[in-house]
Amino acid sequence: MFRNYLKTAWRNLLRNQSTAIINIGGLSLGMAVALIIGLWIGDELSFDHYHQHYNQVAKVMQSRTNNGVTSTGDMEPLPLANTLRTTYGSNFKYVVLASGTWQHILSIGDKHLTMNGSYMQAEIPDMLTLQMISGTRAALKDPSSVLLTETSAKALFGNVDATGKILRLDNKMTVKVGGVFHDLPSNTTFSNLAFIAAWDLYKIADPNLVKSGGDWGNNSYTLYVQLQDGADMDNVSALIKEAKLRNVDAESAKLKPVIFLHPMSKWHLYAEFKNGLNTGGAITYVWLFGIIGIFVLLLACINFMNLSTARSEKRAREVGVRKAVGSLRGQLILQFYTESVLLALLSFGLSLVLVEFALPHFNHVADKSLIILWQSPVFWLTGCVFSFFTGILAGSYPALYLSGFKPAKVLKGTFRAGKMAAMPRQVLVVVQFCVSIVLIIGTLVIFRQVRYSQEREVGYNRAGLLAMEMYSPAIHSHFAAFRNDMLNSGAVIDVAESGSPTTNIYNTVGGLKWSGKDPNLNDEFAMVGASMQYGKTVGWTLSQGRDFSAAFASDSSAVILNEAAVSYMNLKKPVGQTIDWWGRKYQVVGVVRNLVMQSPYEPVKQSIFFINKDAGNFLNIRLNPKQDLPAALKSVANVWKNHVPEEPFDFKFADQEYQKKFAMEQKIGTLASLFTGLAILISCLGLFGMAVFMAEQRSKEIGVRKVLGASVLNLWLLLCRDFLVLIVIALLIAAPVAAFIMHGWLEHYSYHVGLSVWLFGLTAAGALAITMLTVSYQSIKAALANPVRSLRSE
Known part of the structure; x- marks a missing residue:
């Protein structure tokens, strides 16, 4: 019997090829979108699962409350590690600093490569369950050793076993390769780690590490823990919450530091904290794209339902005859389900082809490495089940509707699918376009928000500004000579050192005093130490006072505030004011406009700029705009190699680094626009199929109207009117829904765009235009048809 069902289903597909093509095309697109989103969601949900103990590993974090606002961070004081080991050691298997x-230089002979690395304590390979190719996980117990990834080992030593080889780290330490481990997959937190260096090497790299041994106020280190087997994460987190509070002085205790554990299973998807509470993070986009995938697939199923029920009169006689000869309704339902499942399986096969072609582009946009698991039985089983349920979903309404026809009415010729029969199809079309319109508005809002933030005044000139990280103090030790050679090259206008790049702030400080300070204020400022030429180099704008100048010897104790700091300190006349910074007096000599150095979506943090005589971490180089860029970069590279030949010439453009701050929103916007386009295409396929059916169904009416003198324009409007009414209804429903959703999304940003009326007007015009273009071809074709052909049988 089932074989007969398949035969009948296949013959019906061949008999109605245009409908089958539209259905298979729409369903395959919907299934392809659902498959790609499913692969992406699977990759996101499996983040960090590579590490065998990911349910027991956590990062130690702390929340501090300052002036009623709680902030959360993952940097801890050095002595906290020892406290966790000694006071709470029974709860932890490993405690790792x-x-x-960040980037370091690894050198062998004349080869100098820049790679991302970290100093970590010896237990980290066991905690992360690194898969060793050579050497052992215990290698970091040797205080002069490093572990390399397979890729970094090959980059340095080729195909030779790197274990036991000698390297130079940052041109100041000789280290031994203790082992090589397999590259970590892209969906892990540590995927960008090229090497791990022994913790004792950090003491050589940063002399301040020894001084920080008992400093509870220096939050500069990352702390990972692995719980003992059977320990409960929440209970241990509650147990250690006062581990810092019990050890800090009275001034620091005012911030009420709370220590807690953030499980590895939540690092990627639940990384966002607001006012001390975990508010989510990337999980929002998992839900977002999951919902989009479901709705896009639903649109394709709606097309199938609409076209199947629209052709109900053609299938009515078949149902009537089969019922008259004894078929039960259940058998008819099974027949129609067989047709829809067969169509879904064909669509699934086509969707796999589409996904295979689309994945390279999707991976590029989404920064992923997704592949179809062709050899996985689980994938094929999931795909077949997915196709089966898609077929059941798409065929449920047509099966129940068509199988319910009364054979007496059908065979007497009195059956007519009246106006009420079209109501469900109209509702489904409205639902289709409601989804599409919400997606259109959402995509436009995302791109507007990104554009709005990109055009925000940043307070300095990004164009032609290079940022270079300094891996050793070599440049600083003869900075004046280096700067002179740069200026003499003609390729550079100015050069300055700084402790932070222009696109980030690395240091904050509190405990400052000034005239009129509120005694209850627990102050916190961003601190940027720089050389004298910093302001001229980055191109900031002074609003009051003057810039740093070598003409004033007193500028070694001078500071410049940004406008946010002036407002924060409530200074009416800031220039000339004295600031007490831990017992040392500093004089305000100028005020600059706010520099957007952190998130472009948030208010600028109150900042203080000062002259730092110690080595900076970054070089800021202002290129000469009158010189050709390649020639200027070549000149800068030559000067660099003359001064530090052992360090690679690695530079970044400040404007490109600033654009990276929009990477997530741009990625989401691009993916949303892609899925929105496919949703619109699927909806248009359904509209086109419906237009074909309506033109065919009303062919005699059109013929009569033409004979009576109706023009092509009249007939075109007649056929388009019904669709336009449905789109207008969809617009009225979708607009407030989209406004509500996007208003909530924008509220995540302090600095955001508003929801403009023109945005909804543009979407409405676009939806109407798309509808008209979709149905006009078939409408005009029907209107131009010779009425003799449709009326000659009457």
Whole structure:
């Protein structure tokens, strides 16, 4: 019997090829979108699962409350590690200190490569369950050793086993390769880690590390823990919450520091904290794209339902005859389900082809490495089940509707699918376009928000500004000579050192005093130490006072405030004011406009700029705009190699680094626009199929109207009117829904665009235009048809 169902289903597909093509095309597009989103969601949900103990590993974090606002960070004081080991040691299997992950120079002979690395304590390979190729996980117990990834080992030593080889780290330490481990997958927090250096090496790299041994106020280190087997994450987190509060002085205790554990299973998807509470993070986009995938697939299913029920009169006689010869309704339902499942399986096969072609582009946009798991039985089983349920979903309404026809009415010729029969199809079309319109408005809002923030005044000139990280104090030790050679090259206008790049702030400080300060204020400022030429180099704008100048010897104790700091300190006349910074007096000599150095979506943090005589971490180089860029970069590279030949010439453009701050929103906007386009295409396929059916169904009416003198324009409006009414209804429903959703999304940003009326007007015009273009071809074709052909049988 089932074989007969398949035969009948296949013959019906061949008999109605245009409908089948539209259905298979729409369903395959919907399934392709759902598959790609499913692969992406699977990759996101499996983040960090590579590490076997990911449910037991956590990052130690702390929240501090300052002036009623609670902020959360993942940097801890050095002595906290020892406190966790000694006071709470029974709860932890490992407690591991780590530096930040940043670029270092690894050298062998004349080869100097820049790679991301971190200093970590010896237990980290076991905590992360690194898969060793050579050497052992215990290698970091040797205080002069490093572990390399497979890729970095090959870059340095080729195909030779790197274990036991000698390297230079940052041109100041000789280290031994203790082992090589497999590259970590892209969906791990540590995927950008090229090497791990022994923690004891950090003491050589940063002399301040020894001084920080008992300093509870220096929050500069990352702390990872792995719980003992059977320990509960929440209970241990509650147990250690006062581990810092019990050890800090009275001034620091005012910030009420709370220590807690953030599980590895939440690092990627639940990384956002607001006012001390975990408010989510990337999980929002997982839900967002999951919902989009469901709705896009639903649009394709709606097309199938609409076209199947629209052709109900053609299938009515078949149903009537089969019922008259004894078929039960259940058998008819099974027949129609077989047709829809067969169509879904064909669509699934086509969707796999589409996904295979689309994945390279999607991976580029989404920064992923997704592949179809062709050899995985689980994938094929999931795909078949997915196709089956898609077929059931798409065929449910047509099966129940068509199987319910009364054979007596059908065979007497009195059956007519009246106006009420079209109501469900009209509702489904409205639902289709409601989804599409919401997606259109959402995509436009995302791109507007990104554009709005990109055009924000940043307070300095990004064009032609290079940022170079200094890996050693070599440049600083003869900075004046280096700067002179740069200026004499003609390729550079000015050069300055700084402790932070223009696109970030690395240091904050509190405990400052000034005239009129509120005694209850727990102050916190961003601190940027720089050389004298910093302001001229970055191109900031003074609003009051003057810039730093070598003509004033007193500028070694001078500071410049940004406008946010002046407002924060409530200074009426800031220039000339004295600031007490931990017992040392500093005089305000100028005020600059706010520099957007952190998030472009948030208010600028109150900042203080001062002259730092110690080595900076960054070089800021202002290129000469009158010189050709390639020639200027070549000149800068030559000067660099003359002064530090052992360091690679690695530079970044400040404007490109600033654009990276919009990467997530741009990525989401691009993906949303892609899925929105496919949703619109699927909806248009359905509209086109409906237009074909309506033109065919009303062919005699059109013929009569033409004979009676109706023009092509009249007939075109007649056929388009019904669709336009449905789109207007969809607009009225979708607009407030989209406004509500996007208003909530924008509220995540302090600095955001508003929801303009023109945005909804543009969407409405676009939706109407798309509808008219979709149905006009078939409408005009029907209007131009010779009425003799449709009326000759009457």
